Amino acid sequence: MSTYTPVYHKIWNPLDDVGAMYSFVRFNGELVYEYRRRLLLEARDKSGPTQKQFISTINRQLAQYDVPVFKITLKTDVDNNPLAEDPFISITSTYLYVYHDYDNDLLDFSTQLSGVENSILLSDVYALFTASTYFDIEAIDEDYADRLSINLKFSDTAGYRENEILLQSREVKLKYPLVKALYPERSPYFLNEVLDLASIVDDGDFYIDYLQGVIFFHSYPSGTVSYAYRDFPFVMYWQPIKAWPYNDPDKKYAFKDAIVADDTGLDDLVLINTDEASVINTLQKVHPLTWGE
Amino acid sequence: MIRSTRTPKIALAFPDWTVARNDPSSFTQRLLNVWAGVVDFQVIEQVKKMEEQDLLKYSLGAGHLYRFNLLDDDMPDVAINPNGTRTWPSLSSVTATNGDDSYSLTEVTTLEELLYNLPTRIALLETQTITDRTIYTRVSGVETLTTIHQLPHRLKIEVTGSTNYYKQTASRNVTVSGLHRIIITGRDINYQSVVETVEIPDDGIYLARNFFTEVEAVDPTGFDGDISIYLYNVSDYVEDRYRIAIGDYAQGPLRLRLVEDDIEDNPYYLQYFTPIEKLGESYRDGQDEIPENEDLQWEQYILGLEGTFATILDIAVHPDTARLYALDDSGNILIYDIGPTPFGPPAVVADFTPTLATYIELDPLSHWAHYATDLQFFTVFKRMRLPIHSVQIIRVSPSAVVEYLQSDKVSWDVSSYTFYGEDIDGAPSPDISWKDFPFTSSMSEFGQWSYFCKVQTSIDTTVFHTAVMVDSILPVAHFSVAVAIPWGLFFDHNNHLVVFDSDGIYVYQEFLDQYLADFSNHQVLLKESYDSVEVTK
Secondary structure, eight states, rough: EEEEEOEEEEEOOHHHHHHHHHTTTTTOOHHHHHHHHHHHHHSSSSOOHHHHHHHHGGGGGOOOEEEEEEEEEEEEETOOOOSSSSSSEEEEEEEEEEEEETTTTTEEEEEESSSSSOOOOOOOOHHHTTTTEEEEEEEEEOOOOOOOOOGBOOOEEEEEEEEEOSSSSSSSOOSSSSEEEEOSSSOOOSSSEOGGGGOSSSTEEEEETTTTTEESSOOOSSSEEEEEEEESSSSEEEEESOOOEEEEEEGHHEEEEEEOOTTTEEEEEEEHHHHHHHHHHHHHHHHHOOOOO | OOTTTTHHHHHHTTTOOOHHHHHSSHHHHHHHHHHHHHHHHHHHHHHHHTTTTTTTOSSSOOOOOEEOOOOGSSSSSEEEESSSSSEOOOSEEEEEEEEEEEOOOOEESHHHHHHHOOEEEEEEEEEOOSSOEEEEEETTEEEEOOOOOOOOOOEEEEEEEEOOOOOOOOOOOOOOOOOEEEEEEEEEETTTTTEEEEEOOEEEEEEEEEEEEEEEEEESSBBBBBEEEEEEEEOEEEEEEEEEEEEOOOEEEEEEEEOOOOSSTTOOOEEEEESSSSSSGOOBOOOOOOOOOOEEEEEEEEEOOOOOOEEEEEEEEOTTOEEEEEEESSEEEEEOOOOOOOOOOOOOOOOOOSSSOOOOEESSSSSSSSSTEEEEEEEOOOOSOOOEEEEEEEOOOOOOOOOETTTTSSSSSSSSOOOEESSOOOOOOOGGGGOOOEEEEOSSEEEEEEEEEEEOOOOOOOOEEEEEOOOOOOOOOOEEEOSSSSSEEETTTTOOOEOOOOSSSEEEEEEEOEEEEGGGGGGEESOOOOSSEEEEE
C-alpha cells in the first residue's frame, strides 16, 4: 500500500485554441470558467501597444482584474444640464484631480492618494466626492472602503471617438454628449459653424449643441466625424497591479524626498528616494543609457 | 436505452398508413430507436463542437484532471494475451483523503466516464444574498427597470401574452421594421459595456448570452406582449438545447414543462412538446383569439426517491451532460436521464401471438396515458378483405395481468368475452360484417400496457398488437441540499448548480470520486483534487 499526492494535469479544452489566438495561455490551476472570463475581457478590450491599452491590460496577464469601485456622475440643474461648467477628472500616479471647470483650471478638489494625512483609503475618496457640489458618487464595489487609493487606475475623463458614422438626418445625435471639440472630415456639410439653430441658412452651415452632443445640418449629411468629449459617467477602477507612465510629473510625491529650496525656503520634492533609485537601477541594468558600463 | 425523440423522425419516412409510422410500440420503431439513441449522443457532442470556440458558450467542458504516477511495486501484474495486447487487473482499493474526509474511489474505464459520469457528491460553494431578482418588466406597456449592480448572471427573459407581432409594413413610408427583438444595454462580467440583441421570434423563454452585472437600458421592439427579465426564475418550461422533438405535426426544440396532476397525491409529470409555428408573426396578427401552438408529443411522470410521488418545484438541463436536474420541496436534487421510455416487445400471451397480417387494428387516442385515468381506444377495420367472424380484445397490464374487454366496452375481466361479427354466413361484403366501436381502458399502473386484438375470419386468425405507456422516470442519482424552503434551481454561467429561495442563491459544486487507471503509462487519473490517495495493489 502506498500513498500518493496527486498533481494538476491540464487537458485540452477548446478555449485553449481561442487563448492561443490571443496569446493568453491558461495557467496551471486556472479553472476553465476563470480562463473564459479572462479571454472575454481580452476579446472586448484588446491588449495593444498604446499607453492606455498597456495600463488597462496588464492585470489580466496574471489573471487579475481591474475592479470597478466608483461611478461618478454629474449633478444637474432643473433643466438637466450639468452644474459643472467643464467637468474633468484625472487620476495620476499619486494624485486625484477633480475639476468643475477644466478649461479655466478651476479645481473642485484634489487629493494625494497616499499618506495617512491624505486619502489613503477609498473611503476617504468617497467622502470627498460625497461633499462635492458638482459630482455624485455611487459605490459599485461593496468592499471598496478598505482598498488603498494609490491603486486607483491611471485614467481620466478625456474621451475620443473616431470616425462615428453620421446618420442621414438633419439632426444627428452623437453617441456621447459633453463634446469638447469636433474633428469632421473634409466635407461640404461642415463648412461654417454657426452659433444657433436660426443661423443655419445655407448648405454647409452647421450648429453643434456641445452639451447634448447633437449636430444640426442644413442638408442631409453623410460620412463620419471624430470628436473629443468628456466621458461621464466615469467609472473609477482599482487595480491589483497599477501601471502608470514613468514620466508622470506627479510621481514626485512617491519617488522624491523633500529638501528645502535655497531660493524659496520651502520644501521642494527633488531628492530621489530609495524607491526611485531602485527603479532607475532596474532600468539601467537593462539599458544603461550611457556609453560603456 | 431511453426512447429517443428522434425516433419519430425516422418513422415519418414510412407511408402514412403503416403501423411502423403510427405505432411507437411496433417492432420497427423499437428497432429504429436503437440507431436514434446512438445519434442522440453524437448530436449532443456535435452541438458542443459547434460552439467550441464561442466564449459565451453554454457547455464549458473539462479543462483539467489530477494524476499520480504509480510506483513499480503498486503496478498490478500484467497479462499478455495471445493477440499481443496487455491487460491488467484492477487495483484492490483506492482511497482518497481530503482533510478529515476520506472517499473510496471506484474505477471507470474510459475518459468520457471520468469526465461526465453522474456526480457522487455535491458541496456548497458559496451563498449570495439577492433581494431583488427582477431586472425589468413591461406589463401592459408600463416599463420598470432596476439598474442595481449585481453578480454576473445570464439573464432570463420571459415574453407572454402577445397578441401581435408586427410585420414589416410594405408601404414606402416604413413605420414598422418587422424586427422582433429586445436590445439590452449594460455591463458584462468584466464591467465592459455590452449591447446584446435577443431575437424574439415568438412568446417564450429566452436566455441572454452575456453575463450581465448591470442592466442600463432595455429596448423591446416588434411585439406587444408583457416582458419580464430576471436574474433567475421558475418558468413555465425549460428548453433542452441538445434535443429536438419530432412529431406528426411539428418538429423543433424540445421543451419540457412540469405539470401537477390533479389526481390523488398530486404527482408531477413532464410534458414533452415543441411549438408548431416558430414565428409569432405567422399567427399572432392582432386577432383576439390566439390559436394553440404547442405540439404535445409525450407525457411522463417524474417520480421522486424510490419511485414515490414527489412535489417537484423546478427542473433544469445540465449544460455539459444534458441530464435533467429536478428540485423537490424537501430539498432533494434529483438527476434523471430523460427521454420517453422505449416500448418493449409485446407481452407473451397464449393464443395471442401477433401476426404480420391484420384486419382490425386498435387505435388509442395517444400512446401515452395519464396515471389512474381512462384512455379511449377505437377499433379500426383497416383491411376489409374478408367478413369478420369474431373478435377478442385483451389487455396485459405492466404486472402481467391478462383481461378481456367485456360486452359493455368499458370493463375488463379475466373471463373471456368474444365480440361477433354481423351476418357472417353468406355476408355479401366485409364492411357490413363489422362495426367499429370505441372502448376505454383504465390505466391504473405505471408501465407498458399491451393490447391485442384477435380476429377470426372464415380462413384465418390474425392478432394485432399495440401498446400504451403510462410513463414514468426514476432518478439515477440524488443529493440533499440544506435549503429549508427552496424555490427553484438553475445552472449558472460557470455551470455550477444553483438552488435559490426567497433570500438568495446557494451555489453547489459537483464532485466525482472515481479514477481511471492508465497502467500503460504507469499513472492514475482523477477528476477531483485530494490531499492524498492511498493505493492497494
